[in-house]
Amino acid sequence: MKIAVVGAGYVGLVTATCLAELGNDVICVDRDHGRVAVLQAGGVPIFEPGLEDLLQRNRHADRLRFTTSIAAAVRHAEVIFIAVGTPPQEDGSADLQHVLAVAAQIGQHMADFKVVVNKSTVPVGTGGRVEQVLRSALADRGLAALDFAVVSNPEFLKEGAALDDFMRPDRIVIGLPTGDAGEAARRLMTRLYAPFNRHHERSLWMDVASAELTKYAANAMLATRISFMNDMAHLADAVGADIDSVRRGIGSDSRIGHGFLYAGTGYGGSCFPKDTRALIHEAAAHGLRMRVVEATESVNHEQKQVLVDRVCAHFGSDLRGLRLGVWGLAFKPNTDDMRDAPSRIVIPELLSRGAEVLVHDPVALNEAQRALSADLGRPVSEMDGLTFVESPLDAVAGVDALLVLTEWKCFHNPDFDAMARCMRGRVIFDGRNLYDPALMDSLGFVYQGIGRRGHHQAAHPARELPQPA
Numbered sequence: 450m451k452i453a454v455v456g457a458g459y460v461g462l463v464t465a466t467c468l469a470e471l472g473n474d475v476i477c478v479d480r481d482h483g484r485v486a487v488l489q490a491g492g493v494p495i496f497e498p499g500l501e502d503l504l505q506r507n508r509h510a511d512r513l514r515f516t517t518s519i520a521a522a523v524r525h526a527e528v529i530f531i532a533v534g535t536p537p538q539e540d541g542s543a544d545l546q547h548v549l550a551v552a553a554q555i556g557q558h559m560a561d562f563k564v565v566v567n568k569s570t571v572p573v574g575t576g577g578r579v580e581q582v583l584r585s586a587l588a589d590r591g592l593a594a595l596d597f598a599v600v601s602n603p604e605f606l607k608e609g610a611a612l613d614d615f616m617r618p619d620r621i622v623i624g625l626p627t628g629d630a631g632e633a634a635r636r637l638m639t640r641l642y643a644p645f646n647r648h649h650e651r652s653l654w655m656d657v658a659s660a661e662l663t664k665y666a667a668n669a670m671l672a673t674r675i676s677f678m679n680d681m682a683h684l685a686d687a688v689g690a691d692i693d694s695v696r697r698g699i700g701s702d703s704r705i706g707h708g709f710l711y712a713g714t715g716y717g718g719s720c721f722p723k724d725t726r727a728l729i730h731e732a733a734a735h736g737l738r739m740r741v742v743e744a745t746e747s748v749n750h751e752q753k754q755v756l757v758d759r760v761c762a763h764f765g766s767d768l769r770g771l772r773l774g775v776w777g778l779a780f781k782p783n784t785d786d787m788r789d790a791p792s793r794i795v796i797p798e799l800l801s802r803g804a805e806v807l808v809h810d811p812v813a814l815n816e817a818q819r820a821l822s823a824d825l826g827r828p829v830s831e832m833d834g835l836t837f838v839e840s841p842l843d844a845v846a847g848v849d850a851l852l853v854l855t856e857w858k859c860f861h862n863p864d865f866d867a868m869a870r871c872m873r874g875r876v877i878f879d880g881r882n883l884y885d886p887a888l889m890d891s892l893g894f895v896y897q898g899i900g901r902r903g904h905h906q907a908a909h910p911a912r913e914l915p916q917p918a
């Protein structure tokens with residue numbers, strides 16, 4: 450089938466590449482000339498495991514092309530996906546300007562029936578607004594009678610596992626308009642998604658409003674599970690229980706399941722923070738309150754401070770003269786996405802208290818430099834006290850303590866002896882509960898996880914550590 454995807458970000462690039470992999474003829478459009486130039490030259494502007502290989506394969510097979518010309522993409526496609534950003538506005542609501550701008554551009558160029566599929570995460574009613582914008586653009590061209598369908602098909606992929614999530618979805622939510630255009634859209638979407646439904650039917654058909662709300666409800670539910678566990682972790686600390694045992698104890702209940710039950714430094718990323726805020730805002734516009742989601746948000750807000758609070762409780766709030774190492778900058782492993790990453794709260798706070806901070810991330814160093822220099826309002830070269838280093842061991846050289854912010858695989862089983870030799874102090878604040886507290890104790894580290902103070906500490910006998918060099 451002939452497909453256009455507008456937006457070459459995390460969602461757009463994955464959608465375009467995976468649909469090309471299934472044999473479709475795909476044009477991916479972005480207004481960012483630099484981004485398109487990188488893609489046309491064979492590069493990939495984001496880090497997503499497996500994406501580069503798949504993208505190159507389909508580019509070489511001529512099933513996947515990149516352009517800045519939306520006119521060419523609209524002419525080419527039967528189905529046009531909108532996958533542009535919907536960032537939060539000051540009041541928390543989703544900014545729809547990019548989605549509506551794309552709708553207007555489609556209306557300026559379409560000349561026959563199109564299915565316009567909204568993949569961006571948008572508040573209920575956006576499908577109707579896209580339709581109005583399209584109709585008005587067509588009317589301006591004297592094409593008021595030209596038919597089209599606006600479909601909602603929210604995306605549920607996780608960055609870091611995006612290709613697998615797209616290719617093996619739990620479900621495909623498709624919200625259809627009523628009438629003949631809706632029926633025509635159903636036929637095209639059925640064909641497009643047939644490869645995903647061969648084993649069993651994964652498509653869930655519904656009306657547009659329900660599909661739009663399903664996406665927000667899913668993210669709010671997952672965010673709530675994380676905040677619930679973070680709240681519970683504080684209680685675990687207070688009563689001497691181990692949150693990881695509690696996690697396993699409740700996750701094994703088939704009614705609850707294991708996903709999204711990890712206590713930590715709070716959720717970040719491009720979706721949960723903005724989507725929970727947008728949901729609260731949308732409810733308020735209808736005179737309602739999302740009280741559970743409000744609590745989820747406020748727990749998360751405080752949770753991003755937890756590691757800083759622990760550092761201050763240990764060393765005092767004046768951190769001058771201290772050197773601290775940070776492992777992990779991206780909001781989660783396997784991505785370079787720095788949007789709303791806890792590191793953007795923790796690092797400026799440590800710097801403002803006078804600490805010298807060494808930071809390392811296996812993939813997100815460049816993105817982190819961009820994000821932190823925007824947050825701190827100065828270029829990296831002028832950030833006194835902050836050093837970006839290329840290896841985990843470099844980030845613990847001479848430090849008084851290490852803070853773990855992202856659970857990258859390479860941090861799971863580090864060389865603790867080498868670390869002990871490098872570190873000035875042997876203190877680890879583990880914001881992702883990567884290490885066994887009893888093992889840390891036996892290795893001579895002062896260790897603080899999240900909600901793990903009650904962990905039994907006698908499993909490993911203490912042993913002598915090498916002295917710092």
Ligand SMILES: NC(=O)c1ccc[n+]([C@@H]2O[C@H](COP(=O)([O-])OP(=O)(O)OC[C@H]3O[C@@H](n4cnc5c(N)ncnc54)[C@H](O)[C@@H]3O)[C@@H](O)[C@H]2O)c1
Pocket residue numbers: 455456457458459460461478479480481484532533534535547550551568569570571604605606607608719720
């Ligand atoms: N990132 C995720 O994990 C994820 C998962 C599910 C859903 N979503 C949703 O998908 C949408 C896209 O998210 P993303 O993370 O891919 O965003 P992104 O910021 O990575 O990419 C958006 C792209 O759209 C381009 N763009 C903006 N306006 C344009 C226009 N008028 N014409 C052409 N291109 C334009 C931008 O240049 C950018 O490259 C958002 O609504 C987001 O909430 C994201």
